[in-house]
Amino acid sequence: MDKEHVFFENYARNWDRDRKADASILSSFMTLAGIRPGSDILDAGCGTGVLLPYLSAATGDEGRVEGFDYSQQMIDVAKEKFSYLANVTFTTGDVLKYAFLKKHYDVVCCLNFYPHIAEHSRDVIRRLYEALVPGGMLLIMHDMPRKAVNAIHGGQPVLPPVDVLEERLISAGFSVVIAMDTEQFYFIKVVKNADESDFVYDDEEQPDHRTARALHHAYHHTETKRVLNRLSRITGHVEAIKRMIEDGRDCSDVLVQLAAVHSAVAGVSRVILKDHIDHCIVDAICEHDADAVENLKKAINTFVK
Numbered sequence: 001m002d003k004e005h006v007f008f009e010n011y012a013r014n015w016d017r018d019r020k021a022d023a024s025i026l027s028s029f030m031t032l033a034g035i036r037p038g039s040d041i042l043d044a045g046c047g048t049g050v051l052l053p054y055l056s057a058a059t060g061d062e063g064r065v066e067g068f069d070y071s072q073q074m075i076d077v078a079k080e081k082f083s084y085l086a087n088v089t090f091t092t093g094d095v096l097k098y099a100f101l102k103k104h105y106d107v108v109c110c111l112n113f114y115p116h117i118a119e120h121s122r123d124v125i126r127r128l129y130e131a132l133v134p135g136g137m138l139l140i141m142h143d144m145p146r147k148a149v150n151a152i153h154g155g156q157p158v159l160p161p162v163d164v165l166e167e168r169l170i171s172a173g174f175s176v177v178i179a180m181d182t183e184q185f186y187f188i189k190v191v192k193n194a195d196e197s198d199f200v201y202d203d204e205e206q207p208d209h210r211t212a213r214a215l216h217h218a219y220h221h222t223e224t225k226r227v228l229n230r231l232s233r234i235t236g237h238v239e240a241i242k243r244m245i246e247d248g249r250d251c252s253d254v255l256v257q258l259a260a261v262h263s264a265v266a267g268v269s270r271v272i273l274k275d276h277i278d279h280c281i282v283d284a285i286c287e288h289d290a291d292a293v294e295n296l297k298k299a300i301n302t303f304v305k
Contacts, residue, residue: 025143051111052088111141114159
């Protein structure tokens with residue numbers, strides 16, 4: 001049991017006393033989420049269950065809500081508070097190890113949970129992605145501003161700006177529906193678009209192929225598949241925006257999607273630039289190719305404008 005796990009086990013009984021949930025913000029989250037009645041919902045990292053009554057009401061009698069947490073003490077408190085909710089069940093487990101059913105949940109909610117899995121975000125997001133049905137919805141929410149969240153965690157940027165997290169989620173196969181990073185809260189709503197076999201998530205470590213480089217050949221690229229996957233995602237996202245405009249969707253919704261695409265394009269550019277520096281320019285220097293270095297300077301000047 002790690003230190004964080006021990007902390008939550010020991011602090012569960014006092015959690016609600018010291019960490020007051022903002023009911024108005026939680027209600028706003030449910031409005032933004034737009035959960036359909038009858039949905040099968042996973043509340044990942046549910047803690048003492050502050051979100052459970054909201055989810056229970058949103059999905060209704062035909063739906064089901066599963067409160068999931070790795071702290072048994074937190075689950076016990078949640079059970080004591082909300083065992084009267086007939087459509088709510090409780091599961092104790094580690095999100096990094098638990099065998100979630102594949103393509104099972106319509107909605108996965110992560111309220112005040114992301115910082116606790118930030119170091120393992122790719123593995124956790126993959127597991128939640130696989131657990132969602134096609135078209136399923138992932139909600140990442142904090143009922144306080146991002147700066148406050150990071151301050152609680154010693155000032156470490158465990159909760160990234162929404163455009164950064166958007167970019168990672170788009171690369172993984174999600175389409176961004178809503179992304180808000182306000183002075184009161186943090187909210188991202190994304191929908192699963194791609195197949196499990198095409199999962200990428202942009203913070204995965206890429207292999208370093210420089211040692212396998214031959215001394216004399218055309219300059220190579222190691223990120224081609226990754227770049228093509230991400231461009232395919234962006235293309236699909238742009239097509240979705242076109243449909244939004246054709247359907248007369250609100251301009252603010254369209255602008256949110258355009259901002260997400262802008263972030264994704266910038267992310268692809270960074271991948272290509274890094275690949276070019278790490279491999280092509282290393283090759284060029286080894287081969288004393290001054291023109292390639294000069295072309296890199298021009299490319300960087302264009303990129304940063």
